[in-house]
Amino acid sequence: MPTKMRRSLLGYLPVDSPIFSLHPMTRLLFLLIVSAYPMIVRLPELNVAGSIFMLALFKVSKVDLRVIKNYKMAFVNLFFVIAIAYTFFGGYNPDYRVLIKLGPVKVCWENLRWATVVYIQLIFAILIMIFFLSTMRERDIVVGLRALRVPFVLAYMAGLALRSIGLSIIDFNTIREAEKARALDLQALPFSEKVKKFGMYIVPLVALAIRRSDEVSNALDSRGFRFTGLRSGRRTDYILSKYRMTRLDYAVLAGMGVFLAGIVLISVYTDWLALENSLLYRI
Amino acid sequence: MGVGRGGGRELIRVALGRTFTSVINGLWTVFGAKKGPLPRPRSRRAAIVEGNLKFIRPPSNPYPIQAVVIPMPRTVWDREPGEIRRPGTIHIAIMALLIGVGAVAGTFGSLSVPLGYGVTGFWPGVAVQAVGGIWFGMWGVIAGFLFPFISNSLAGAPLYVSFAYLPSNLIQGLLPAWAFRYFKADPSLKSGRDWILFLVFGVIVNNILGAAWAVTALQWFGLITVESVPLFFSGWTIGNGVPALIFGAILLKALSPLVVKHRSFVKGWWA
Numbered sequence: 001m002p003t004k005m006r007r008s009l010l011g012y013l014p015v016d017s018p019i020f021s022l023h024p025m026t027r028l029l030f031l032l033i034v035s036a037y038p039m040i041v042r043l044p045e046l047n048v049a050g051s052i053f054m055l056a057l058f059k060v061s062k063v064d065l066r067v068i069k070n071y072k073m074a075f076v077n078l079f080f081v082i083a084i085a086y087t088f089f090g091g092y093n094p095d096y097r098v099l100i101k102l103g104p105v106k107v108c109w110e111n112l113r114w115a116t117v118v119y120i121q122l123i124f125a126i127l128i129m130i131f132f133l134s135t136m137r138e139r140d141i142v143v144g145l146r147a148l149r150v151p152f153v154l155a156y157m158a159g160l161a162l163r164s165i166g167l168s169i170i171d172f173n174t175i176r177e178a179e180k181a182r183a184l185d186l187q188a189l190p191f192s193e194k195v196k197k198f199g200m201y202i203v204p205l206v207a208l209a210i211r212r213s214d215e216v217s218n219a220l221d222s223r224g225f226r227f228t229g230l231r232s233g234r235r236t237d238y239i240l241s242k243y244r245m246t247r248l249d250y251a252v253l254a255g256m257g258v259f260l261a262g263i264v265l266i267s268v269y270t271d272w273l274a275l276e277n278s279l280l281y282r283i
Numbered sequence: 284m285g286v287g288r289g290g291g292r293e294l295i296r297v298a299l300g301r302t303f304t305s306v307i308n309g310l311w312t313v314f315g316a317k318k319g320p321l322p323r324p325r326s327r328r329a330a331i332v333e334g335n336l337k338f339i340r341p342p343s344n345p346y347p348i349q350a351v352v353i354p355m356p357r358t359v360w361d362r363e364p365g366e367i368r369r370p371g372t373i374h375i376a377i378m379a380l381l382i383g384v385g386a387v388a389g390t391f392g393s394l395s396v397p398l399g400y401g402v403t404g405f406w407p408g409v410a411v412q413a414v415g416g417i418w419f420g421m422w423g424v425i426a427g428f429l430f431p432f433i434s435n436s437l438a439g440a441p442l443y444v445s446f447a448y449l450p451s452n453l454i455q456g457l458l459p460a461w462a463f464r465y466f467k468a469d470p471s472l473k474s475g476r477d478w479i480l481f482l483v484f485g486v487i488v489n490n491i492l493g494a495a496w497a498v499t500a501l502q503w504f505g506l507i508t509v510e511s512v513p514l515f516f517s518g519w520t521i522g523n524g525v526p527a528l529i530f531g532a533i534l535l536k537a538l539s540p541l542v543v544k545h546r547s548f549v550k551g552w553w554a
Contacts, residue, residue, distance in 0.1 A: 010437075035442040042505075074397070074439035081399030089511035111508075118506055122400075125441030133436065157379050161426075164383025165433065172387060195405055198391045202407055202530050203537055205387065206414070209380040210538070213547055216376035225372060 009162070010133040011067050019061040019135045026249045028144030031132040033256045038125040040263050043273050044117050044280060047124045054127040063134045071130060078126075079119060086115035113280050138162040139239065146240045160216065164209070171208050175201055358467040359543045360550050368554035374422045377547040381419070381426035382433070385411040389434025392526070398518045400506055401431070401440035401448065402497070408434060409455055409523040410530035413485040416460030417470050417535070418542045420549030427456030447500035451493035455523070458492070459485035464551075470539040472532065481535065486527045494519035 005012040006020075013019070019027065038047055058065055090111030097109040142159035150158075180186070189197065267273050275281055362368065389408030396404030408431065415423025431452045435445045462484035463470060468477040498516045501507045507515055542548050 031442065038441065039443040039504075071439050074394075077397045078399050078439075081397075085399075085507055085511040085514065089514060090508050091510045114505075114508075122441060122506075125443065126439050129436050129439070129442060153375060157375055160376065160379035161382035161386075161429070161433075164380045165386045166383075167380075168383045168387040195395050198395065198407070200530070200533075202384070202388050202410055203533055205384045206381075206411070206534060207538060207541075209384045210377065210542065210545060210547065213373060213376040213380050214545075216380070217371070217373040217547075220372040220376065 007137065008134050009136055009138070010070075010130070011064060013135060014062045017062045017135070019063075021246070021248060022252060023147065023243055023245050023249045024136070024140035024144040025147035025245070026252055027132070027136060027140060028148070029253060030256065031128065033260055034128050035125060036260055037263060038121050038128070040267055041273055042117055042121060042275050043278055044120045045278060046273070047120045050124040051120070051127055054124065054131055057131060058127075058134075061131075061135055063131065067134050068127075068130060071126065074126070075123065078122060082115045082119050082122075083112075086111045086118075090114070109283075113283075116280060117275065117278075138166075143239055143243055146237055147243070147245075164212075167212070168205055168209070171205055172201055175204050359469060359548075360464055360467050362550060368550060370422075370554045371546075373547045374419065374549070374554070377419055378422040378426045381411060381415050381423060382430040385415070385426060385430030386433040386437070389431055390437045393434055393438030393440075396522070397438070398515065398522070400444050400501055400515075401435040401438060402515055402519050402522070404518055404522040405526060406522050407526045407530050409490065409527045410534055412452060412456040413459045413489065413527055413531045414534045416456035416458075417463045417485070418539070418548060420460060420464075420552045420554075422549060422553070424453065424456040424460055428452035443504070444501075444506070447504060448497055451497045451500075454496065455489045455493045458489035460552075470535050470543060472535050472539070481532065482528070485531055486524050490520050490523040490527060493523065 004015040006015055006017075037050060041047060041050075055065075058068070087107045088105055090108065092106055092108065093110070096106075096111070098106045099109055099112070100107040138159060141162060142155055145155040145158055146152075176186070186194065186197070263273070271277070385408050388411055389406065392406035392408055393401055393403050398404055411430070412423075412427030415427050417423070419426070428449055431448060432445045435448070436442070459481065462468070462480050466476075466480055468480040470477075472478050472481060494516050497519055498507065498512045501515060502509060502512060
């Protein structure tokens with residue numbers, strides 16, 4: 001029997017995924033709180049542990065790991081950018097240990113070590129972002145914001161903005177199909193022309209967005225909404241009433257909060273998380 | 284004028300002379316418009332509609348010319364008499380939809396020529412920032428600094444890097460929006476002065492300031508070295524400047540005549 005799936009911002013997720021037992025607000029706060037970890041901690045061992053934890057979370061949440069493959073090029077590109085930035089533009093100090101000399105360029109161990117630290121740190125941060133996008137829907141983000149008591153206008157705008165990404169992609173595909181119907185062979189175009197072509201799609205996309213804004217605005221006005229909210233006053237937030245915060249949510253939130261506070265306090269008052277304690281700095 | 288050698292040189296001389304004159308005129312009007320008198324009217328239409336006075340020549344009796352005081356907006360930014368402008372649902376809608384368009388354009392740009400950390404060698408999203416700010420005021424500016432969050436995230440940039448770029452994205456939308464309102468430039472880029480304002484504030488200065496902040500933030504986070512700052516700075520400036528010039532100009536020329544008549548157009552900052 002085929003598994004029932006739900007569409008997320010980045011793909012599909014089985015309906016029975018354990019992540020759906022968490023309130024959308026908890027999942028939204030997960031992004032905000034956990035994203036702070038790699039920003040504060042530079043120690044590569046901890047960031048590797050964080051990345052492994054994230055991969056485990058992907059598995060537990062039944063997220064298709066192929067979604068990470070879509071970011072393969074981003075990871076590879078990041079690696080090359082960091083490597084080039086830190087080897088050719090890494091600077092030189094007489095104390096540095098030179099590994100290779102390529103003409104005037106000296107590839108030093110200290111620069112490579114720093115590049116490795118930064119790369120591992122970024123991988124952890126990117127995995128957090130991919131996990132968030134793979135497990136959240138547009139509706140979840142709106143519910144999360146409403147649960148956080150964000151004003152209606154902001155929550156509505158966030159929801160409409162996320163929905164309009166999908167609409168823009170549909171418009172984009174329509175424009176491309178129209179071009180194909182007029183015998184444009186995108187495959188045959190050189191890379192520079194492809195890039196230029198993709199950029200040019202902005203013009204019809206913006207024109208369609210302006211036209212659509214009229215429809216959206218008229219729909220809002222006809223339903224009695226105005227700039228500051230509902231004309232008739234308060235109304236039950238129907239979608240929000242479908243979700244309940246459970247003990248699991250409180251436990252997860254408390255865990256994340258305590259962990260973040262712990263990291264901040266340890267970083268401020270001790271040197272346990274200092275880079276000098278890393279294995280890389282003992283080589 | 285002949286088509287021979289001399290004629291060709293004359294054509295080039297005239298063309299260069301006109302370009303030079305329009306550039307000088309543009310520069311003078313940008314920096315001297317506030318002090319000097321109004322520029323001399325060039326056309327008959329401009330001659331009869333000047334300031335708040337409209338000179339009407341009745342068709343039946345051509346003499347004498349009647350002077351009727353009709354307050355007329357001199358630029359697209361001036362309000363009509365009795366015009367009331369308030370923010371409304373249309374502005375919320377246009378902001379949200381701009382975020383969507385910008386996110387799509389920005390994501391494709393971030394993935395096309397990536398330089399790392401969301402910096403790209405070609406980012407068409409900047410055109411949406413500049414043009415959005417010019418057309419829709421603060422709504423466009425807000426959309427312009429929110430959509431890179433989505434596009435950078437989809438392209439694989441960490442959340443805190445996207446946060447670090449917030450001021451850059453704010454400047455890139457805010458500066459052209461301010462310049463067009465302050466100098467009362469026409470968004471349809473009708474004169475040399477409008478072009479110069481767009482080039483200076485919508486292509487060059489805003490992207491230089493944005494790049495300066497972005498590389499400072501990246502360096503502060505320890506993601507790039509001081510030596511690699513010029514690489515990322517030039518990548519950001521060129522990667523944003525070229526699409527801002529090409530797509531921004533196309534968008535302004537193609538859609539401004541429609542947008543300024545649309546109810547979503549913002550003459551002030553919010554309405």
